[in-house]
Amino acid sequence: MNARDAIQLNLDMANMVCSAYLGDLDDRDLLVRPGAGCNHIAWQLGHLIGSEHEMMELVKPGSMARLPAGFADRHTKATSRIDSASTFLSKGEYLDLYQRQRQGTLALLRAQSDADLDLPAPEKFQAYCKNRGDLFSLQGSHLMMHVGQWAVVRRKLGRAPLF
Numbered sequence: 001m002n003a004r005d006a007i008q009l010n011l012d013m014a015n016m017v018c019s020a021y022l023g024d025l026d027d028r029d030l031l032v033r034p035g036a037g038c039n040h041i042a043w044q045l046g047h048l049i050g051s052e053h054e055m056m057e058l059v060k061p062g063s064m065a066r067l068p069a070g071f072a073d074r075h076t077k078a079t080s081r082i083d084s085a086s087t088f089l090s091k092g093e094y095l096d097l098y099q100r101q102r103q104g105t106l107a108l109l110r111a112q113s114d115a116d117l118d119l120p121a122p123e124k125f126q127a128y129c130k131n132r133g134d135l136f137s138l139q140g141s142h143l144m145m146h147v148g149q150w151a152v153v154r155r156k157l158g159r160a161p162l163f
Contacts (some may be wrong), residue, residue, distance in 0.1 A: 003117050003133055004109055010140035011109075015102065018143055020162050021150040031083055034152035039080045041153060042088040044146045045098065046075030052101045054141050056108055058122035059132060063099040063108050067096050102139075109136050 022041075030042040039047070050072050053064050073079075079087060089097075117133035120126065129135045151161070 003114060004112060005108060007133065007136045007140070008106070011102070011106065011139055014140035014143040014147075017147050017163070018098075021147050021154060022095070024093065024159065025091065025157075027085065029153070029157055030094075031085060031088070031089055032153050032156060033071070033083075034149045034156065038149060040083070041150055042085075042094070043075060043080045043082075044149070045094040046071065046088065047080075048143055048146060049094065049097050049101050050075050051142065052105060055122070055125060055135055055138070056101075056105050058124065059135065060108055061109075064104040065097075067097065068099075071097075105136070105139055112136070 007049055018068070025041070028041075031040045033040045050067065056064050074087060074089075082088075112132065117131060118135070119132050121129035121131055121135045125135060125138075131136055150161075155161070
């Protein structure tokens with residue numbers, strides 16, 4: 001096993017957990033907040049998609065699928081307080097965008113050599129990612145940080161624990 005394989009395992013596990021937690025939720029469920037002051041799943045999905053897009057584009061500009069016009073503006077700190085479904089996308093739209101971004105990340109990961117993974121992370125992210133390998137690994141870890149909140153939403157909605 002090499003570093004790319006290990007990172008891929010991290011990304012695959014995060015995908016599996018994400019898919020399981022979202023599997024039986026509908027568009028309305030995505031607007032439920034895990035607690036007061038917490039972000040709902042719709043906003044979190046947009047944040048995750050936008051973050052992954054931005055980070056990978058800094059590794060190789062033009063490598064990621066385009067996001068819809070205005071996507072980043074719909075998922076800012078200011079919009080995180082909005083509960084209106086009309087501000088956000090449907091579950092299907094988020095999942096489609098997520099899959100397209102993740103496919104771009106995986107293609108970019110496969111194109112990295114060991115030396116490439118040791119290159120410094122883009123300056124914007126160096127406070128918590130020293131190199132590109134860290135930045136790729138963060139894509140799975142970042143998702144897992146958020147899906148922990150989705151487990152709480154699922155319990156609020158009366159769903160049984162999955163894991």
